[in-house]
Amino acid sequence: MTTGNWHEIDAQGLHYRGLNERIREVLNEGSRRIVVKNVCGQRYIGDALGENAEIILEGVPGNDLAAFMDGPRITVRGNAQDGVGNTMNRGEVIIYGDAGDIVGYAMRGGRIFVKGDVGYRVGIHMKAYKEFFPVVVVGGGARDFLGEYMAGGLLVVLGMNREEVAGDFIGTGMHGGQMFLRGEVDPRRLGKEVKIGKVTSSDTKLLKKHVGDFCAYFGFDLEKILKKPFTKIYPYSHRPYGTIYAY
Amino acid sequence: MGVWGSAQRTEKDISGCGIVGIMNERGDAFSGESIAVSICTMMERGNGLGAGFAGYGIYPDFKDYWCFHVMYQEEKAREAVEEYLAKRFVLKHQGPIPTNTVRALRSVPLLWRYFFDVRNEVKDAAGEEDYIVECLMEINRNIAGAFVFSSGKNMGIFKGAGNPDEIADFYRISDYSGYLWTAHNRFPTNTPGWWGGAHPFGILNWSVVHNGEISSYGVNRRYLEGFGYYCSLSTDTEVMAYLFDLLVRRHGFSFDVVGKIVASSFWSQIERIEDADERAFLRALRLVYGSALVNGPFAVIVANANYMVGLNDRIKLRPLVAARRGDYLYISSEEAAIRMVSNDLDCVWMPTAGEPTIGRLQDGEA
Numbered sequence: 001m002t003t004g005n006w007h008e009i010d011a012q013g014l015h016y017r018g019l020n021e022r023i024r025e026v027l028n029e030g031s032r033r034i035v036v037k038n039v040c041g042q043r044y045i046g047d048a049l050g051e052n053a054e055i056i057l058e059g060v061p062g063n064d065l066a067a068f069m070d071g072p073r074i075t076v077r078g079n080a081q082d083g084v085g086n087t088m089n090r091g092e093v094i095i096y097g098d099a100g101d102i103v104g105y106a107m108r109g110g111r112i113f114v115k116g117d118v119g120y121r122v123g124i125h126m127k128a129y130k131e132f133f134p135v136v137v138v139g140g141g142a143r144d145f146l147g148e149y150m151a152g153g154l155l156v157v158l159g160m161n162r163e164e165v166a167g168d169f170i171g172t173g174m175h176g177g178q179m180f181l182r183g184e185v186d187p188r189r190l191g192k193e194v195k196i197g198k199v200t201s202s203d204t205k206l207l208k209k210h211v212g213d214f215c216a217y218f219g220f221d222l223e224k225i226l227k228k229p230f231t232k233i234y235p236y237s238h239r240p241y242g243t244i245y246a247y
Numbered sequence: 248m249g250v251w252g253s254a255q256r257t258e259k260d261i262s263g264c265g266i267v268g269i270m271n272e273r274g275d276a277f278s279g280e281s282i283a284v285s286i287c288t289m290m291e292r293g294n295g296l297g298a299g300f301a302g303y304g305i306y307p308d309f310k311d312y313w314c315f316h317v318m319y320q321e322e323k324a325r326e327a328v329e330e331y332l333a334k335r336f337v338l339k340h341q342g343p344i345p346t347n348t349v350r351a352l353r354s355v356p357l358l359w360r361y362f363f364d365v366r367n368e369v370k371d372a373a374g375e376e377d378y379i380v381e382c383l384m385e386i387n388r389n390i391a392g393a394f395v396f397s398s399g400k401n402m403g404i405f406k407g408a409g410n411p412d413e414i415a416d417f418y419r420i421s422d423y424s425g426y427l428w429t430a431h432n433r434f435p436t437n438t439p440g441w442w443g444g445a446h447p448f449g450i451l452n453w454s455v456v457h458n459g460e461i462s463s464y465g466v467n468r469r470y471l472e473g474f475g476y477y478c479s480l481s482t483d484t485e486v487m488a489y490l491f492d493l494l495v496r497r498h499g500f501s502f503d504v505v506g507k508i509v510a511s512s513f514w515s516q517i518e519r520i521e522d523a524d525e526r527a528f529l530r531a532l533r534l535v536y537g538s539a540l541v542n543g544p545f546a547v548i549v550a551n552a553n554y555m556v557g558l559n560d561r562i563k564l565r566p567l568v569a570a571r572r573g574d575y576l577y578i579s580s581e582e583a584a585i586r587m588v589s590n591d592l593d594c595v596w597m598p599t600a601g602e603p604t605i606g607r608l609q610d611g612e613a
Contacts (some may be wrong), residue, residue, distance in 0.1 A: 082581075098597075
């Protein structure tokens, strides 16, 4: 069904295979704007899609949303579950609610914006290479093991309406990339492999760009958000376990 | 005891079990259909080697009688168990558990249920529950081809090797009404998929559905043996059922304290706590109950007649989501499984590692 130039798909009663096949069909027919209604738990939506398409999801998509995704912009009008952007390469995911554990798992490129809170191990093993630079911006708070084994890219947590911006063991095993957490961070919450650094002017420029886009999507005031200083967290070494495994 | 019809798999798919629980805290009964619809939303979390349901308040006509659900590999085992039960209990009612034929299911055992009372002299000795535990342990250990898989009052566990839709259809789950239901969709990784190994696991009124694996199984098992619990079911989850029975029923702890024992904080986190009394208490718990710490990734939903409790491991290696709507509490591996049966929720949240999510029956026993 087509309304305006938006193609509508009803996901009610569809298994993930059927739903993802339907989305591919619609893209192959030439549509670039898709609204999926009544999404409830279907996994792998947007999996490996390469088109520059707009996809709006109404409901709660299942695990591994936008896994290996390579182009589209997915907007979720609801909460997302675990594994958003697993090994994602290009494109954007915009989530109006909360997201679960391991957001941005092994992400290689593209951007993820979450308006609400996120779960455990967000940004685990994100990585960057040349022009590929993954970005995750979270409006609410994050739980333990934020940026675990992170190897590259940018992780920003704004901690709006919360006392603690993140949980314990921040950056455990981190060996690349950087994190910016808004407000103070108790150093006892840090993993052994990271330290707190000074926010430089080039950091501020980077933050303005991505937090600015976050504000544009969700309707926040950038100036107000930037008033509260950020804590920069980065790794001591790019090979923290080098002496353990190599002789 | 053999592991009947166990399916051995060599390949491993990437997935994890699915669990869900729905409780009406006012005690209003609802059909088992919702729990079946809910667990089937998470079909990908299992692989057809196990599914099951626990329902509370489902036997109102026999609510004061103990009820054993027993699976038998053969008629001979049934005769032996019935002879055993007749000697020790006063039988009220017995019969086959009603089932539908589901062609996809394999190695279906004989399934019977027994409603009974203990003899007066046992009642007078005030050790009724321990006596029930002793008897079911004896059956499960000593009568070949027999397995008691449900042993509470006004509750029942229904489970087998199959997909959740098949098992729900097989046991006619939607024909029962209860105020608290839990369900499981199994993806066995370390232990065989067989009818008795499916979840929920139960002892007395306790039932447990579990996603994950218990790396501390050996330590927990040896610890529990010291208190008369014998693990014989080829699945790590049974230690969780026995630990809850030991810590809550016998040692009298609240669920909050049980959470601090089985999913304790790290020493570094305990040392940071400012309140000296609380710090000392948490240290003492770790020292005294070190062998009851459950290590490894897990998410469980534990239930009894009055409570439904969700709990994660100490670093949250398995998913758990909770939600409320009116008198209903929902706990699930995935939010979608809750939304499928109740989209208009008052609140949804992800419980933190080691933090119990507790549903309590109003006017139930504390």
